[in-house]
Every structure is written in C-alpha cells, then in structure tokens.
Amino acid sequence: MNATMRGKKLATAATTNEFHKVRLHEYNRESAAQGSSENQGDISYFVPTLQSLCIQLLADNFDRTPAIDELREDAPELYERIMEKLPTGDDKIPLQTAVSRISSEQYWKRCCEARWSEGQLNKFVGTEGSVRDKTFGWKRLYLEHLLADFLLTLSPTPTAPEGAKSDWMQKIPCFAASNSASATKYTGPASFITESDQRKLAELCGIGRDYIHTIELPLQVVHLNLYPNLFSRIPGLLNFSLTYTSVNGMSSGLQDEDAASLSEVLTKYNALQVLRLPNNRIQFEHLYRLVQAAVVTNTLQVLDLSRNALDDRSVQALAYLLIQPQVSLVELNLNDNSCGREGAKSLVDALQSNKTLRVLRLQQNRLSDFPSDSGYPTLVAAAASHASLVELHLSYNALGLTTLQSLPAALSVSGALRAVSLTGNPLVPEESKGQVAALEDHLYKSLVANTYIQQFDCEYCNLSDATVRAVNTLMQDRARARYSAEIGVEEASRRAQVERDVANKINYRYAQ
Numbered sequence: 001m002n003a004t005m006r007g008k009k010l011a012t013a014a015t016t017n018e019f020h021k022v023r024l025h026e027y028n029r030e031s032a033a034q035g036s037s038e039n040q041g042d043i044s045y046f047v048p049t050l051q052s053l054c055i056q057l058l059a060d061n062f063d064r065t066p067a068i069d070e071l072r073e074d075a076p077e078l079y080e081r082i083m084e085k086l087p088t089g090d091d092k093i094p095l096q097t098a099v100s101r102i103s104s105e106q107y108w109k110r111c112c113e114a115r116w117s118e119g120q121l122n123k124f125v126g127t128e129g130s131v132r133d134k135t136f137g138w139k140r141l142y143l144e145h146l147l148a149d150f151l152l153t154l155s156p157t158p159t160a161p162e163g164a165k166s167d168w169m170q171k172i173p174c175f176a177a178s179n180s181a182s183a184t185k186y187t188g189p190a191s192f193i194t195e196s197d198q199r200k201l202a203e204l205c206g207i208g209r210d211y212i213h214t215i216e217l218p219l220q221v222v223h224l225n226l227y228p229n230l231f232s233r234i235p236g237l238l239n240f241s242l243t244y245t246s247v248n249g250m251s252s253g254l255q256d257e258d259a260a261s262l263s264e265v266l267t268k269y270n271a272l273q274v275l276r277l278p279n280n281r282i283q284f285e286h287l288y289r290l291v292q293a294a295v296v297t298n299t300l301q302v303l304d305l306s307r308n309a310l311d312d313r314s315v316q317a318l319a320y321l322l323i324q325p326q327v328s329l330v331e332l333n334l335n336d337n338s339c340g341r342e343g344a345k346s347l348v349d350a351l352q353s354n355k356t357l358r359v360l361r362l363q364q365n366r367l368s369d370f371p372s373d374s375g376y377p378t379l380v381a382a383a384a385s386h387a388s389l390v391e392l393h394l395s396y397n398a399l400g401l402t403t404l405q406s407l408p409a410a411l412s413v414s415g416a417l418r419a420v421s422l423t424g425n426p427l428v429p430e431e432s433k434g435q436v437a438a439l440e441d442h443l444y445k446s447l448v449a450n451t452y453i454q455q456f457d458c459e460y461c462n463l464s465d466a467t468v469r470a471v472n473t474l475m476q477d478r479a480r481a482r483y484s485a486e487i488g489v490e491e492a493s494r495r496a497q498v499e500r501d502v503a504n505k506i507n508y509r510y511a512q
Contacts, residue, residue, distance in 0.1 A: 055078070088115075089114065103139065140212070144214050151215075155197065223244065226262060227268055227269065231265050238274060239274040242276070242277055244280055254281065259282075259285070271299065273300065273301045281308065287305070287317055302331040312341075322357065323349075332357060332361070340365075348379060369401070383414075385410075392420050396424035399425040399427065414452070418454045420456050423460055424461070437464070448474065454482065
C-alpha cells in the first residue's frame with residue numbers, strides 16, 4: 001500500500017486567482033501585439049512589463065499630455081489600451097478635456113456605468129449593448145443625463161412674492177405686453193435658479209452643446225427661464241420633456257412665468273421637434289399662450305399634454321393649431337384630460353383640414369357620442385377619412401352605440417389607419433347586450449376585409465366574448481404573419497450578402 005501511495009502524485013490545484021487571470025490576459029495581449037511567441041520568455045504574473053507601466057503613466061497624465069491624441073491614428077491598438085486605463089469621473093479628467101479629446105465608446109460606457117445603475121441605463125441600451133437612438137452613442141447619453149441630473153438637483157431660492165413677476169418675465173414681449181386683466185395670477189410656490197447655478201449651467205451647456213439632443217426633466221423643482229439659460233446655449237436640442245414639481249413631491253404645475261418662458265422657446269428656437277409637458281396642471285391661459293407661439297413654428301412634430309385636465313376650450317385651441325398650414329404636427333397626446341363633446345367636435349373639424357397628423361391619443365377623457373341631429377361624424381369616422389392618421393387611441397371614454405354603428409363603414413374606407421384602441425368604452429349599452437349580433441358580425445367582417453389594420457382593441461366594450469376572441473385571434477394572426485415576413489426579409493438580405501462575399505472571393509482567386 002505504501003508503495004502504491006508513493007507511486008501516485010497528488011494533483012495540484014490550478015491557479016485560478018483573478019489576479020493571475022488578469023495578468024495572463026495582459027501577457028497574451030502583449031504577446032499577440034508584439035508578434036512574439038510564449039517560448040521567448042517565462043510568464044511573470046507579478047512584474048508588469050515596461051509597456052504596461054508606460055500605458056498606465058500616460059493614462060494617469062492624460063489631461064496633461066495632448067500628444068496622446070496622435071496615437072489614435074499612428075498606433076490605434078496602443079491608443080485603445082490607454083483608453084481602457086483612463087479613470088472615470090470629473091475629478092480624474094476634467095469634463096472639458098474628456099469631451100473634446102475622447103471619442104472612445106468604451107470609455108464613455110464606463111463613465112455611464114460608474115455614474116448610474118444598470119436599471120437606470122437599461123431603457124436606453126439595446127440587445128447588443130448599443131445605445132438606442134443616440135447619434136453619438138454613450139458619449140451623448142452621458143452628457144444628456146449629466147445635464148438633466150444637474151437641473152433636477154438645483155437648489156431652489158426663496159419663493160417669489162404672491163402675484164409678483166420676475167424681471168426676466170417682464171423682458172419677454174408676449175408676456176410683458178399682456179394686461180393684468182388677462183394674465184393669470186401667480187399661484188406659487190415656485191423657486192428660481194441662483195446666479196452661481198446659472199454660471200455652472202452655462203459651463204455645462206457650453207461643454208456638451210454639440211452632443212446634447214434630448215433633455216428629460218420629470219421632477220423639476222427649480223423654475224427656469226428656459227430660452228436664455230438652456231435653449232440658446234444648445235443649438236441642437238430636439239427633444240424636451242418637462243414636469244414641474246415642488247419640494248414635497250406634489251405637482252406645482254406651470255406658472256405664468258413658465259408659460260411665457262416656453263412661449264419664448266417656441267417663438268425663437270427653430271430646432272425643437274418634440275415637446276412633452278405632462279402632468280403640469282396647465283390652465284387655459286397658459287395653453288392659449290403656447291398655441292399662439294406654436295403657430296409660428298414649423299418644426300414641432302410631437303406635442304404631449306397628457307394628464308393636465310385640459311377642458312374643451314383648451315382642446316379647441318389645439319384644434320386651431322392643427323388646421324394651420326405651416327404647422328407640421330405628427331403626434332398629439334391628450335391622454336387623461338377632460339375633453340368632452342365640444343372639444344371632440346373641434347377635433348373632427350380639424351381632422352378634415354389637417355394633412356400631417358399620424359398619431360392622436362385621447363384615452364381617459366370625457367368623450368361621448370354626438371347627438372344624432374348634430375350633423376357631426378364620429379371621431380372614428382373622421383379619423384378613418386384622414387389621409388395620414390395611423391394610430392387612434394380612444395380607450396376608456398364614454399363612446400357608445402353610435403360609434404359602434406359607424407365602425408364598419410369607417411373601416412371600409414380607411415387606408416391609413418393601422419391601430420385603433422376602443423378598450424373600456426360602453427359601445428353596447430347594457431339594455432342592448434346580446435341584441436346587436438348582426439352589427440358585431442358586420443364589424444368583424446369589415447376588419448377581415450381591411451388588411452391594413454394591425455391592432456384593434458375592443459376589450460371591456462360590452463361586446464360578446466365570441467366577437468372579442470375572433471378579433472383578437474385575427475390581430476394575433478396578422479402580427480405573426482408580419483413578424484414572419486420581417487424575418488424572411490432579414491434572412492434574404494443575409495443570404496444575398498453571403499452570396500456576394502463568396503462571388504467576390506471566387507473572382508479575386510481567378511483574377512490572380
């Protein structure tokens with residue numbers, strides 16, 4: 001037994017220490033870059049190479065060594081290794097230096113991951129780790145969020161006196177010219193930006209002005225004079241979202257000064273395409289001022305005024321905006337407001353003249369059927385005859401049997417609509433349940449005939465279960481067919497690319 005034991009060698013555990021893995025990885029990369037073989041020398045796990053020491057030294061002194069930028073073209077592999085060693089954070093490399101000199105996506109990705117959690121970044125990152133809808137990728141994402149964080153965390157100044165107007169408000173012509181009788185009273189509490197924060201904001205805007213295209217401020221406490229403090233310093237701001245709140249978390253809403261400030265932006269700024277002002281308690285006077293300013297712009301494409309309790313007067317003002325020939329609005333979101341019949345009538349009239357609108361959202365309002373003697377078509381019928389409207393959302397209103405009766409005819413003439421949502425509307429009154437089978441069958445047949453419709457939601461509308469199931473099955477089948485067609489197009493494209501690559505290789509070989 002002793003001889004047997006002596007003859008066996010005890011297996012030693014392989015070194016799997018993380019430090020050793022890192023050093024081995026670095027050694028292999030250096031060997032590959034230098035074209036050397038592993039037999040030229042023993043691997044040293046603990047003594048860094050001279051090249052590694054130089055790279056680390058250059059990374060540590062990046063802001064003081066502008067000559068490093070020349071390596072981007074002369075030695076790209078070495079330059080990328082320096083980028084991998086660069087520290088993140090403004091305290092390590094000044095933001096001005098980083099923005100002007102560093103374009104490495106991996107560096108800016110590390111900056112984002114060091115500053116924000118994975119959950120905060122998930123909605124901006126695609127399946128392959130790339131940033132969605134960002135021309136400059138991670139660099140743009142970092143600068144946009146950095147500016148938004150600064151604005152959201154500004155320290156408020158004391159509240160302005162009751163009924164007072166700020167100096168900058170008096171300088172805005174559209175507000176200064178208004179008389180006291182037509183102006184709404186300052187409702188407070190609102191807080192304004194300090195001079196020191198104004199200087200910091202100016203510096204931050206100056207650094208990122210060429211990269212910032214989107215700013216989202218969902219819980220803004222400090223009220224800003226938007227044009228001079230923000231928009232005039234960022235020439236390419238395309239998407240702006242703003243919801244004012246107070247220190248205690250309750251919505252403070254737009255004040256007179258804010259409406260005047262936004263009006264100045266719409267009047268003077270020619271790049272803005274998307275404006276979102278949800279949950280701001282917008283009053284009619286504020287909206288009227290915004291519409292007056294928006295009439296003169298031809299760049300605004302998306303206007304979101306959801307969750308503002310807008311009444312019929314406000315919707316009538318927006319309908320006036322839709323019929324202006326110079327206005328190119330593509331999407332109007334009035335979800336969760338107080339639009340009733342009068343507002344709906346103005347929208348029906350506007351849809352007959354408008355040529356650009358593609359998405360109309362009117363969920364959770366107070367819409368109901370027009371009286372039979374009103375002479376107005378239903379909203380569905382007006383939308384179906386629109387030349388470009390693609391989506392119509394009318395869920396959770398009070399639309400009834402008149403709307404249901406108009407659906408088959410509307411769907412038979414519609415060639416643009418792709419999505420219609422009527423969920424939560426009492427299309428069939430309780431006393432008529434089970435008595436409109438022929439009408440429901442007509443609706444289903446019209447959906448079958450209109451192959452353009454890809455989404456039709458009619459749950460909780462008092463329709464029969466059989467009709468709802470049939471409609472849902474039809475929409476699911478179309479979704480599967482559309483997905484299969486898209487996959488087929490992608491496969492055909494990849495197959496064609498492979499065939500081209502093979503043909504090029506064959507031609508190259510015969511040419512030699």
